[in-house]
Amino acid sequence: MWWRAVARARRRIPGARPVSTAAAGKSGREVVVPRFGGPEVLEVRQGVPAPDLKPGEVLVRARAVSINPLDLRMRAGYGRCIFEPLLPLIVGRDISGEVAATGTSVSSFYIGQEVFGALHPTAIRGTCADYAVLSQDELTSKPSTLTHVEASAIPFAALTAWRALYGTAGISKGQRLLVLGGGGAVGLSAVQLAVAAGCSVSATCGAQSIEQVLAAGAEKAIDYATEDAESTVTGKFDAVLDTIGVAETERIGINLLRRGGHYMTLQGEAASLADRYGLYVGLPAATATLLKKQMQYRCSHGIEYWWTYMRADPDGLHEIQRLSGAGKLQIPVEKTFPISQVREAHEAKEKRLVPGKVVLEFD
Numbered sequence: 001m002w003w004r005a006v007a008r009a010r011r012r013i014p015g016a017r018p019v020s021t022a023a024a025g026k027s028g029r030e031v032v033v034p035r036f037g038g039p040e041v042l043e044v045r046q047g048v049p050a051p052d053l054k055p056g057e058v059l060v061r062a063r064a065v066s067i068n069p070l071d072l073r074m075r076a077g078y079g080r081c082i083f084e085p086l087l088p089l090i091v092g093r094d095i096s097g098e099v100a101a102t103g104t105s106v107s108s109f110y111i112g113q114e115v116f117g118a119l120h121p122t123a124i125r126g127t128c129a130d131y132a133v134l135s136q137d138e139l140t141s142k143p144s145t146l147t148h149v150e151a152s153a154i155p156f157a158a159l160t161a162w163r164a165l166y167g168t169a170g171i172s173k174g175q176r177l178l179v180l181g182g183g184g185a186v187g188l189s190a191v192q193l194a195v196a197a198g199c200s201v202s203a204t205c206g207a208q209s210i211e212q213v214l215a216a217g218a219e220k221a222i223d224y225a226t227e228d229a230e231s232t233v234t235g236k237f238d239a240v241l242d243t244i245g246v247a248e249t250e251r252i253g254i255n256l257l258r259r260g261g262h263y264m265t266l267q268g269e270a271a272s273l274a275d276r277y278g279l280y281v282g283l284p285a286a287t288a289t290l291l292k293k294q295m296q297y298r299c300s301h302g303i304e305y306w307w308t309y310m311r312a313d314p315d316g317l318h319e320i321q322r323l324s325g326a327g328k329l330q331i332p333v334e335k336t337f338p339i340s341q342v343r344e345a346h347e348a349k350e351k352r353l354v355p356g357k358v359v360l361e362f363d
Helices: 002-011 069-076 080-086 148-152 155-168 185-196 207-215 247-255 270-277 279-300 314-325 339-350
Strands: 027-033 043-049 057-067 094-102 114-118 131-135 139-141 176-180 200-205 220-223 237-242 257-265 304-307 333-338 357-361
Touching: 027 339, 043 339, 057 114, 057 148, 057 339, 069 339, 080 270, 080 279, 094 131, 094 148, 094 155, 114 148, 114 155, 139 314, 148 333, 148 357, 155 185, 155 237, 155 257, 155 314, 176 185, 176 247, 185 200, 185 207, 185 237, 185 314, 200 207, 207 220, 237 247, 247 257, 270 279, 279 304, 333 339, 339 357
Parallel strands: 176 200, 176 237, 200 220, 237 257, 257 304, 333 357
Antiparallel strands: 027 043, 057 094, 057 131, 057 357, 094 114, 114 139
16 A cells, blocks of 8 residues: 555665675766756756665666656655655656666576666656666566667556556456546556456547557547547446546446446545645545545445555566567657756656657667
8 A cells, every 4th residue: 555655665765775896886867856846847967876786676777768647746746745855856667778787686687688667656766867776576678579768668557557457456358447548558558458368448538549549459449528438338347447537537437337346546645645734644544535435435336446556566567578579568659858858858748748658768
């Protein structure tokens, strides 16, 4: 749950770390948030020594890092009750690159190996740096069929979808899934993961994403602007993943679930309530809010209600690797920026100048 993630984040305060001779002498750039605000607060710092590694950690030389909505929100102050005492933060969750060094007890990776992976949402030191640190459970080898740019767009979104579909709903072959917001990276990942599992998938999305969602394997793609999902689909669903998380999509998702089904939203209130009231009041309030909704919907509709978020999952990451390597899991990249233009990249995403996935490239 979120409170455990918060505790882990608190323990990641920078400090003395065991020395890793393999990382010694390396230095590079890192993109930091020295204070919360708009894209203009981002700084590219030069000549920063690569961090030493703890046992089980891997130092990755970044080649590409994608921008997720969470990166924009964290830069603007989302989760400030956790992160403000730890400023400056390094942004970034996804990464694709090469292994530059390994900590003790790491035996599954070797220097120079091409890898990709993603950090937990509460990680203090992000991936937007020439040298990023991830645990060995947060990485896997990059498929040779993918470029670093293509690979960097996949893991955080796909692991978020994996956590919902497998960790929460436990989807299986023959079940029906509805994705509300299937045009985004998480929604598109969920469509492809569910199709690969043998599920029947329907999704709502914008008109510009209809063809993409259908190409991903959805049986039905519903234009949310012109079509009513409740009257368009027939029958009930075993699971609903709501990537939008507003009152209207929650109502639609709940009404389209069969009894015993799972409604999952990405817009849990733990971080926002903690920001509003502080950790010691906000997290218990979030727990009470979630429990109240769970009891409400069990009684009124006979369904399970969940807040879901990404976490490291070696099994999920290996399956994501297998599917993406086989061309069955893809997140199209619409635009790339050099790391020196990280402010412009954040602005393009924030103002929706680029509706699709944006990736930062490292030379």
